[in-house]
Every structure is written in structure tokens, then in C-alpha cells.
Amino acid sequence: MNTVIKNADEKMSKSVSHLETEFSEVRAGRANPAVLDKVRVDYYGSPTPVNQVAAVSVTEARTLTIQPWDKTLLKAIEKAIQTSDIGINPQNDGTVIRMIFPPLTEERRKEIVKDIAKMGEEAKVAVRSIRREAMDKLKAMKKSGDITEDDQKHGEKKIQDKTDSHIKNIDKLTEKKQKQIMEI
Numbered sequence: 001m002n003t004v005i006k007n008a009d010e011k012m013s014k015s016v017s018h019l020e021t022e023f024s025e026v027r028a029g030r031a032n033p034a035v036l037d038k039v040r041v042d043y044y045g046s047p048t049p050v051n052q053v054a055a056v057s058v059t060e061a062r063t064l065t066i067q068p069w070d071k072t073l074l075k076a077i078e079k080a081i082q083t084s085d086i087g088i089n090p091q092n093d094g095t096v097i098r099m100i101f102p103p104l105t106e107e108r109r110k111e112i113v114k115d116i117a118k119m120g121e122e123a124k125v126a127v128r129s130i131r132r133e134a135m136d137k138l139k140a141m142k143k144s145g146d147i148t149e150d151d152q153k154h155g156e157k158k159i160q161d162k163t164d165s166h167i168k169n170i171d172k173l174t175e176k177k178q179k180q181i182m183e184i
Contacts, residue, residue, distance in 0.1 A: 001138065001147050001155045008134035008159055012127045012166040019123040019170060023177045026112060031064040031101050033057070041073060041080045050077060064099040071095070104181075113178045120174030124167055131163040 024034040033056045040047035050056060054068040054077060068074055078097055081090045091098045104112070135156055142152040 001141065001151055004134050004137045004141070005155060005158050005162070008130050009162045011130045012162060015123050015126040015130070016166055016169055016173070019119060019173060022119050023116065023173065026116065026177065026181075030061050031058045031099070033064065035064075035086055036066075036081070039080050039084045039086070041076050043073065043076070050080065053077070059098075062101040062103070064101070066090075066097040066099070067095070068097075109181050112181050116174055116177050116181065120170050123170045127163055127166045127170070131159055134159045 024032070025037060033051065036050045036056060039050050041050055041053055042048075043053050050066065053070065053073055054066045057065050057067075059065045066077060068077055074092055074094070074097065078090045078092045081088070081097070081099070086099075088099050088101060091100070138147070138152050138155045138159075141147045142149060147155070
């Protein structure tokens with residue numbers, strides 16, 4: 001029974017972590033190196049993350065600077081950014097690549113806030129799905145005689161408590177990210 005609860009808790013924590021990762025990739029009008037996390041550069045025949053072939057830094061609030069350790073990669077990095085879905089044109093000056101993030105319009109902020117709410121809701125659905133699976137496992141264990149009815153009720157309460165805790169955490173993260181977007 002404890003392994004069912006522990007596994008459910010771990011899966012729920014992973015859902016929350018995934019949401020945090022998704023939130024870090026949301027472009028919020030200010031420069032954030034995390035927007036490049038999914039961008040891969042062709043580095044001697046293998047797709048390599050930008051942050052493994054270059055120094056990525058925020059030089060100003062809305063400017064991201066990418067300085068490759070190997071200057072021959074400038075064109076490849078520039079091309080990789082252009083073909084990604086970031087939506088910002090990189091500026092190559094021959095030694096570094098700069099990405100200047102435009103300020104967000106009020107309309108765009110509201111769209112992003114809606115997207116954030118949707119991501120939060122999807123994370124909650126994932127957590128609730130994990131809860132349902134764990135509850136079903138407990139019912140199956142009770143039916144097969146592995147645990148008593150009291151154990152099942154106790155386990156269900158623990159799983160529900162963990163679910164409530166993770167849902168509350170998701171709500172906090174979502175609210176925090178929405179405020180951050182609206183304050184920029």
C-alpha cells in the first residue's frame with residue numbers, strides 16, 4: 001500500500017516539475033535563457049543544445065547574448081534559432097548572437113495568461129488522473145485481500161491529501177506566473 005502512495009506522490013511531483021519547466025519556457029517579454037532549451041545546433045553531426053556549445057547570458061532586461069566557444073558555430077546557431085518556434089530573429093555580428101525580445105502588448109499578455117491557465121489546468125488533470133490510478137490500485141489490493149478495508153480508506157485519504165497538496169502548489173505556481181506576465 002505504501003508503495004502505491006509513494007509512486008503516486010512521485011508521479012504527481014513530476015507533473016508539477018514539468019509544469020514549472022513549461023512555465024520557464026513561456027516568453028514573457030524579458031530575456032530568459034530557458035527559451036533556448038529546446039533549440040538544437042548541428043555540432044559535428046549531432047544535435048546539441050545551444051547552452052552546451054555557447055555561453056548564453058542576459059545582458060539587458062530584454063537582450064539575450066549567445067557567445068559560441070567555437071566561432072564556426074555562429075551560422076549554425078543562428079539558423080537553429082531561426083528554424084525554432086521562438087519567433088525572434090537573432091542578430092549575428094560576427095562574434096556573438098543577440099536576441100532582442102520585444103515588449104509585450106496588453107493583448108498578448110492576456111493571451112499568455114490564458115495559456116498559462118490552460119497549462120495549469122492540464123497539470124491538475126494529470127495529477128487527478130494519477131490519483132484515480134492509485135485509488136484503483138488500492139481497490140484492487142482490497143479485492144484481492146492484500147489489504148483490509150481500513151487500510152484502503154487510510155490509503156485513499158493519504159492519496160487525496162497528496163493530491164490536494166499538489167493541486168494547491170499548481171495553483172500557486174500558475175498565479176505567480178500570471179502575475180509576472182501582467183506586471184512586465
